[in-house]
Amino acid sequence: MITAKMSLADIVKQYPQTIPYLNNLHLDYCCGGHLPLDESFTDGSINLPSLINDLNDIASQPMPQNKEGVESIEDFEKLSVNEMLDNLEATHHVTEREMMDQIEKLLNKILIVHYPHHGAELAKIHNLFARMKADLEEHFAKEERLVFPLMRSNQHPDKETLAMVNELEGEHVDVGDMLKEMQQLTNNFTVPADACVTYTNTFKLMKDFTEDVFVHVFKENSITFPEYAEQ
Ligand SMILES: [Fe+2]
Ligand SMILES: [Fe+2]
Structure with a gap:
């Protein structure tokens, strides 16, 4: 209830x-x-x-x-913390990197083709996405190469590791803000009336990407990190 x-x-x-x-x-x-x-x-x-x-x-x-x-959340909750970390790297990190590469190329393409009529809004979207991609790539690298390995080896969290986990949560807030800004800029991924198939596909992929990041961040913030802190 x-x-x-x-x-x-x-x-x-x-x-x-x-x-x-x-x-x-x-x-x-x-x-x-x-x-x-x-x-x-x-x-x-x-x-x-x-x-x-x-x-x-x-x-x-x-x-x-x-x-x-x-379904992935239901299964995810049953894992141990170390299994969760492996799972996050093998699923969301891989998928979202691929999606970001595709979206980056597509955005550049529609920016060129539709510049005469939609240049102003597409330039903003293109720019925001590039910044978000850079931030997320650095965030994933930090998780994979620094914080997750520390979490795996310090099963009982020390102050230092917990501070790093907190830092990751702060970065999640920044990404969340950028995604919300993206939803506003694209009018929730609604394409203009004269959009071509590529335009439509780009926005669809950006919507799917946004929803994947929401699930990803939810799993880390609300399942994995609290469970780790309690260990
Ligand atoms: Fe992650
Ligand atoms: Fe994260």
Whole structure:
């Protein structure tokens, strides 16, 4: 049963089938979703009783087959911390690197082709994506080469390792902010009326990439890192 005292992160942890619904509403369950619902939406932007109602409806339905990371969260929670770290590297890190390479090429392509009519917005998107890609590549390298190996060898966390884990969480917030900026710049990945197939594919891939990063960051912030800290 979902209540106003639960955070979005708690809800996704127990009911991963709510992810597509939260994605549609652009509600952040991964980087900023740690306050209880009744403390998160105090500005009146969300009708809380109806949100909770909808979420409970979805939570009462059976899990869909591997939709937007839903199944992967259920399986992920059963792993040990070391297995989780291996799994994150073998899945999200690999997939997202490939997606970023593809998106980078596609964005450059549509920037050139559509410059006459959409140059201003595409230049902003192209620039933001390049910065986000650089940040994420450095973040993945830090996890793979520095922090995850330390976590594997220090099963009982020391202060130093925990401080590094905290640093990673800070970087997740920065990436989350960039993704939200990207959603705004692209009007939630909506293509203009005169968009070609490549334009449409680029935005679709960027949307899939964004949702993959949300699941990735959620797993680290709300499952792996807290479990490690408790060890
Ligand atoms: Fe990661
Ligand atoms: Fe990370």
